[in-house]
Structures are given as structure tokens and as C-alpha cells.
Amino acid sequence: MNLQLARLHELTEELQLAGVETNATALAQQAAKEEWDYLQFLERVLQSEQAYRHQRKQVMFTRMAGFASLKSLEEFDFTFATGVPKKQVNELATLSFIERKENIVLLGPSGVGKIHIASALGYKAVQAGLKTRFISASDLILQLTTAQRQDKYKQVMQRSVLAPRLLIIDEIGYLPFSAQESKLLFDVIAKRYEKGAIILTSNLPFGQWGSIFANDTALTSAMLIEFYTTHILSKLKGRVIGSKRRNKPD
Ligand SMILES: Nc1ncnc2c1ncn2[C@@H]1O[C@H](COP(=O)(O)OP(=O)(O)OP(=O)(O)O)[C@@H](O)[C@H]1O
Numbered sequence: 001m002n003l004q005l006a007r008l009h010e011l012t013e014e015l016q017l018a019g020v021e022t023n024a025t026a027l028a029q030q031a032a033k034e035e036w037d038y039l040q041f042l043e044r045v046l047q048s049e050q051a052y053r054h055q056r057k058q059v060m061f062t063r064m065a066g067f068a069s070l071k072s073l074e075e076f077d078f079t080f081a082t083g084v085p086k087k088q089v090n091e092l093a094t095l096s097f098i099e100r101k102e103n104i105v106l107l108g109p110s111g112v113g114k115i116h117i118a119s120a121l122g123y124k125a126v127q128a129g130l131k132t133r134f135i136s137a138s139d140l141i142l143q144l145t146t147a148q149r150q151d152k153y154k155q156v157m158q159r160s161v162l163a164p165r166l167l168i169i170d171e172i173g174y175l176p177f178s179a180q181e182s183k184l185l186f187d188v189i190a191k192r193y194e195k196g197a198i199i200l201t202s203n204l205p206f207g208q209w210g211s212i213f214a215n216d217t218a219l220t221s222a223m224l225i226e227f228y229t230t231h232i233l234s235k236l237k238g239r240v241i242g243s244k245r246r247n248k249p250d
Pocket residue numbers: 071075076077078080081108109110111112113114115116117201203238241242243244245
């Protein structure tokens with residue numbers, strides 16, 4: 001390493017400009033070849049740092065999001081899934097629902113692509129630099145009950161529920177909740193209401209949600225009201241391509 005590169009290395013390390021260090025030599029060569037002026041060179045160097053940071057953020061957010069699997073909308077076959085409204089899904093893929101802090105509910109039988117669509121929208125959000133969290137309803141309840149026991153409810157609520165710009169709660173209704181667990185889930189939905197977007201997936205139509213929430217009709221109605229202004233994709237169907245669970249308990 002020549003002396004100038006060694007000094008550059010020290011400076012970029014101290015100033016935490018890893019993108020500049022990675023790209024400086026190549027950009028200097030390109031600048032000489034294409035006869036950039038000094039300001040042009042400076043701009044390109046700063047752009048390279050910006051791109052480097054954006055990419056690192058995407059990688060970190062993807063890891064932190066906890067997706068069950070990485071899916072994209074490009075991989076989703078709309079001709080196969082006849083009940084999935086392509087136009088509406090593409091509109092949701094613009095992510096304006098996140099800016100507007102709106103919710104999405106995906107309802108349909110097992111294996112029709114609910115997780116696929118939810119994860120694909122989540123992955124798009126992550127790529128756009130929006131903090132996203134994917135969690136199953138039962139894991140979320142487990143986290144919150146543990147937090148309550150350990151007197152850390154507020155912190156966990158803040159970190160896991162309120163901090164992400166998009167919260168994806170998967171598999172509501174796969175297992176029924178106790179009265180206490182139902183209240184926790186309601187607390188999540190109510191606390192995020194108009195503060196951050198949620199995507200919910202469920203195998204059960206709204207009419208059967210009472211059975212998920214310990215037959216508490218007041219709480220179930222309150223929960224449904226929270227989704228009044230939601231984008232509801234409730235007619236998801238099509239040939240089932242695959243499912244994680246073929247033996248759903250009664
Ligand atoms: N229309 C589709 N095009 C491409 N792949 C699909 C489609 N529908 C489902 N799949 C694939 O089938 C598998 C099951 O889909 P997914 O897990 O999204 O279903 P689900 O409706 O969430 O089911 P469950 O309720 O059991 O969780 C996934 O690998 C998914 O990528």
C-alpha cells in the first residue's frame with residue numbers, strides 16, 4: 001500500500017467512510033480517464049458513500065426483519081392465484097400505504113400465497129430503507145407475555161411493535177388465543193393504529209374471528225373496527241401451490 005492510500009485508509013476509518021475507501025481508487029482512475037473536474041469527482045465520491053450506506057442498511061434491515069423466507073412480487077404468479085387482485089397488489093407495492101400508516105389484511109385458505117405477498121411487500125419496504133418486522137402472531141404473543149413476566153413490557157412493545165414502520169403479523173387464527181393473549185394482540189393493533197402500518201394474514205374470514213379471540217365479542221368487534229379503513233384482500237384463492245402445514249389441528 002503506498003503512503004497516500006495508507007493515509008486515506010486512516011482517514012476513512014476515523015470518519016467511518018467505508019464506501020469512500022472501497023471506491024476511491026476506481027473513481028480516481030475513472031475521473032482521470034473521463035476528465036472529470038474536481039467538483040464532479042467530489043460528488044461521485046460522496047454518491048458512492050451514500051450508495052454503500054444504503055446497501056448496508058438494506059442488508060441489516062433484511063436480517064433484522066426476520067422474514068420466514070425472502071419472496072418477491074416478481075416471483076408471484078397472478079395467473080395461478082385467480083383471487084389475488086394484481087392491480088391492488090401492485091398499488092400496495094408502491095408502499096404508499098406505509099406512508100399513510102394504513103393496514104392490510106390478507107385472508108384466504110392455507111397455501112394460496114398470503115405469506116408470499118406479505119413478505120414480498122415487506123422486502124420492498126426494506127429495500128426502500130423502511131424498518132420492517134415479520135413475526136407470527138404466536139411468537140409475538142409469546143414475546144409479549146414473556147416481557148410482561150420480566151417487567152419489560154414497555155421496552156419490548158417499543159422495540160418490537162412500535163419501532164418498525166411496517167409490522168407483519170402472520171397466521172392470526174391458526175391457533176386460538178386465551179382471553180389474556182387476545183388482549184395483548186388487541187393492545188398491539190390499538191397502539192399502532194394510525195402510527196404505523198400493519199399487514200395481517202389469516203386463514204379465517206372475519207366472521208370467524210370471534211373464535212380466535214376467546215369468543216370475546218366486544219374485543220373482536222373493537223379489533224375489526226381498527227381495520228375499518230384497511231386494504232382487505234379477502235378473496236385470495238387459486239390452486240394451492242404449497243403449504244407449510246397440511247395437518248392443521250381442529
Ligand atoms: N401465486 C403464486 N405464485 C408463486 N408462488 C406461490 C403462489 N401462491 C403460493 N405460492 C408459494 O406457495 C408456498 C405457500 O405459500 P404461502 O406460504 O405464501 O401461503 P399462505 O397462504 O401464507 O399459507 P399458510 O396459511 O399455510 O401460511 C410458498 O412457497 C409460496 O411462495
